[in-house]
Amino acid sequence: MRTLQNHIDGRWVDSSGADTITRLNPYHETPVAVLPAGTAEDADTAVRAAERAQPAWAALNLPDRLARLRHLAALVEKNVDDLAAMETEEMGKPRQIAAQFIHAGLTAFTDALHHAESYRFAHRVKVVDGVATDVQRFPVGVVALIVPWNFTVTTILMTLGQALAAGNTVVVKPSEKASISAVGFFELVDQAGLPAGAVNLLLGDGHSGAPLAGHPGIDLVHFTGSVRTGRSVATAAAANFNRALLELGGKDPVVVDSDVDVHAVAEEVAVGSYLNSGQICTAMERIYVHQDVAEPFVDALVAATRRQVVGDPADPGTQIGPMVDGDQRQLVHRQVEAAVAAGARVLVGGEVPEGPGWFYPPTVVVDVRPEMELMCAETFGPVAAVQVVPSFEAGVEEAKRTEFGLAATVYTADADHRKLACSIPTGVLWLGGWQLGDLGRLIEPAGVSGMGASGGVYALDAMTRPTSVSYVVHAVQDGADTDVRGEIS
The missing domain is CATH 3.40.309.10 (Aldehyde Dehydrogenase; Chain A, domain 2)
Structure with missing residues (x-):
């Protein structure tokens, strides 16, 4: 039986609390893992680590960030079978199906990196009377990624590439029902050489999840799960006027x-x-x-x-x-x-x-x-x-x-x-068919199934904050929609 730990600021660390959760294998009904129930202090420690790491991560030029993320993708590709076996062990998913969906998540991860290469992080809007106005998009800051138990690794991959490519740092909170595969994924994060604190793993149930969603240091919450919990997450985020991307239940x-x-x-x-x-x-x-x-x-x-x-x-x-x-x-x-x-x-x-x-x-x-x-x-x-x-x-x-x-x-x-x-x-x-296309498609749920658009290039819109920048230019030109990426430091 495994004993699971948080991964915060580049290190495996114990929870500040003594309460634990024992996870049973759904096939044998025997214990397979013990993990911390989590505390508000654990959540705070993870968020503070992400806050400290974010300026330096965002300051890396885009090719450097993408190179490190592609290294992580290569490690995941080599270890799909091991990650799939972990998902089978913790939630009963047939192994070949687990591997299939991890591969699909990996495709979404690498697609996000391709989108980032061509994404207009800055562009010219107009020049009027010698004053240029550009729109620049900056990282939102720290992203809380709260992951469901049914597709742990896939969901991490679908969102992590978008968030990190845009210059954000991340706190990943998996479900207490499926944390073994999340720990396995972070063992690969260790090998990938990402900066300490760029990606952090917070284990536990609502004792750590609720404080994470409502933490003032979180700038965006990306939650996949039930409608009931999604309402609580949205309320917690709104208290800090933070963004929330929610993919909730379906019928x-x-x-x-x-x-x-x-x-x-x-x-x-x-x-x-x-x-x-x-x-x-x-x-x-x-x-x-x-x-x-x-x-x-x-x-x-x-x-x-x-x-x-x-x-x-x-x-x-x-x-x-x-x-x-x-x-x-x-x-x-x-x-x-x-x-x-x-x-x-x-x-x-x-x-x-x-x-x-x-x-x-x-x-x-x-x-x-x-x-x-x-x-x-x-x-x-x-x-x-x-x-x-x-x-x-x-x-x-x-x-x-x-x-x-x-x-x-x-x-x-x-x-x-x-x-x-x-x-x-x-x-x-x-x-004419179910699950047509890939996991990188745009999706903006209707009704109580969630809110906010994600997927593809739209995810980079969600993971960045636009700022209008106006300044005096020497030569007046009609520069509407001109790409000025890198013109302003």
Whole structure:
């Protein structure tokens, strides 16, 4: 069993508090790690280290910063399998899926470095009567990166490159449910030779997370997690008038039109509903299928569900491992039971299996209604809830019936129906397939699914602070939109 420590100011250090958390392996239900519960003092120490390191890190020229970050990326590339094994150990994710998503996060990390190379950190706005006005973008300062348990390393990679490339320093706070892989990542940070304090690791639960989000030394909070915790994070950040980028829960809809290959779509819906045991914020949780193809679609979905391989997440043949813990499994099962009590039917799955491991079987539920919790609250488990609709238009209207707005997937061959699908309020809309594109895409969630745009070049906008600089020039020129990068020191 591992004993985990914070990594602050370039050193592995113990918490200032004595309270600890024991993490169990979701497959064996045996202890695998002990970590500190964390304290406000730990959070303060991490933030102060980042504050001290930030001016020197920002003062490095951009090529030097990017070279060091590319060295870190190369180390991650060499150690993907080890990091994936850690995620399997701590939260039950099948190892090949863990590796796949770490690679995707690494692509987002390196893409952020490419974006930084061409990003206009300074540009000319106008020259009027001998006075030039430029916009320069400076680092915001210290970024708190609060990471969810379902994709620890991937989420770190997706945001860390943006923050560091822009000249910020960072405090990473992983979930207490999945800190082993974060420690593994910071072992690579040690090898990468980044300046002490540029990136810091703060372990623990809310005892360290809440003080971090509300710390006056934090300039931007980037949080991925539940709506409830996201509200608290946003409130804490607002108290200091700090920025907050939030990616919160989802209740993502799928609309299946009558003109699609229902067997192919059903296979993809099975993946979208069950991948990582459904513990994905963009999982397919509400499925609206046109009545003309409902019967063959449901039959195909049930068949695809029965073919899912559930088992040891370390086995290369396993598609679905255990859930992260017993509490999450119970939440999922409670929603399924409540739906059945209200008239829904389970066609496959829906029972808590006996034996060790926090498994929940891939489950298909039909005859659901919009008011059921299974159709309006985030499930975060391997459940495909199917509602038959009389038309494509009705399916789109049902898709809109939610307070969430993270992602949506629509299957149709009709051009007009594709246009109609664009009326769904969502951060990401996938037409004709799930998870199209890469993790570096722009996303700005709608509704309670979050706030703030991130991804790609937009992330660099969020990670920098614009300042208008006006000054007298000797030669008056019409220089609108002229790039003046490096003209002003």
